[in-house]
Amino acid sequence: MIQLPNHITLTPRAFNYLNLWQNKINTEPTYETQIAKAKSSWGKSNQTFDEIKEKLRLMSNNTYRCHYCEDSYADEIEHIYPKDIFPEKTFIWENYLYACGPCNGPKNNKFALLTNGTVNDITPPQIKPDNYVYRRPPNDPIALIDPRVEDPFYYLELDIIETFRFVPHTDRNNPLDILKAEYTIEVLRLNAREYLIQARKHAFNNFKARLIAYFEQKRNGVSSAQLRQLIQGIQELNHQTVWHEMKRSHAYIPELNALFNHLPEAINW
Numbered sequence: 001m002i003q004l005p006n007h008i009t010l011t012p013r014a015f016n017y018l019n020l021w022q023n024k025i026n027t028e029p030t031y032e033t034q035i036a037k038a039k040s041s042w043g044k045s046n047q048t049f050d051e052i053k054e055k056l057r058l059m060s061n062n063t064y065r066c067h068y069c070e071d072s073y074a075d076e077i078e079h080i081y082p083k084d085i086f087p088e089k090t091f092i093w094e095n096y097l098y099a100c101g102p103c104n105g106p107k108n109n110k111f112a113l114l115t116n117g118t119v120n121d122i123t124p125p126q127i128k129p130d131n132y133v134y135r136r137p138p139n140d141p142i143a144l145i146d147p148r149v150e151d152p153f154y155y156l157e158l159d160i161i162e163t164f165r166f167v168p169h170t171d172r173n174n175p176l177d178i179l180k181a182e183y184t185i186e187v188l189r190l191n192a193r194e195y196l197i198q199a200r201k202h203a204f205n206n207f208k209a210r211l212i213a214y215f216e217q218k219r220n221g222v223s224s225a226q227l228r229q230l231i232q233g234i235q236e237l238n239h240q241t242v243w244h245e246m247k248r249s250h251a252y253i254p255e256l257n258a259l260f261n262h263l264p265e266a267i268n269w
């Protein structure tokens with residue numbers, strides 16, 4: 001998971017449309033009726049959502065790819081803050097990303113806050129009993145890393161030497177940062193799916209091979225257009241987290257260090 005670029009935004013027309021629908025929810029009299037309104041008004045496809053999907057695609061280097069696992073095709077809009085808990089964020093642009101079925105299915109409405117130094121699970125029950133009391137969650141920080149506004153690399157490291165699993169960033173001393181990393185890894189099952197681990201290993205070898213190919217092509221004096229194409233190939237590959245971690249930790253891996261020393265420009269790709 002990498003931070004999504006925040007310079008991509010919507011047209012005023014699309015923002016107006018989202019505001020209109022959000023206001024219909026916000027003016028409902030109770031938290032419960034706001035949730036009901038959020039559910040009933042979501043999912044109607046129209047021109048605005050075509051634009052939103054297009055902008056989300058631009059955020060992932062022109063690919064329809066899950067922003068959580070970076071592995072699968074995804075073109076369904078996911079609410080980072082679930083609309084069943086945060087109806088006031090149903091039609092908020094910054095609350096959207098792409099999520100694939102295998103990420104979104106198990107995550108569903110699972111959500112937690114960091115309340116008084118611990119993970120406070122605020123997932124609503126799947127089937128609400130008749131006497132269920134709707135309570136607005138406290139205004140605490142969320143336990144899930146939000147790649148629309150935060151850099152996941154602040155909280156996470158990917159072990160690209162051996163296991164290809166995520167771990168909390170070893171430099172973080174604040175226990176809340178570690179809880180956030182652990183909760184995100186668990187709820188998105190980032191380490192629990194063997195195929196993701198295998199795919200990250202393949203991606204690592206693929207990125208490395210492409211970097212070597214670039215080095216050789218550059219040495220052979222190919223045109224700058226051809227070199228740009230090779231860079232684009234790297235930027236459009238699945239598992240950009242692997243590439244970001246290769247850039248961040250290259251100094252600890254001799255073969256990568258040699259490559260990046262020959263190609264210092266690759267740090268900016």
Ligand SMILES: [Zn+2]
Nearest residue numbers: 066069100103
């Ligand atoms: Zn996914």
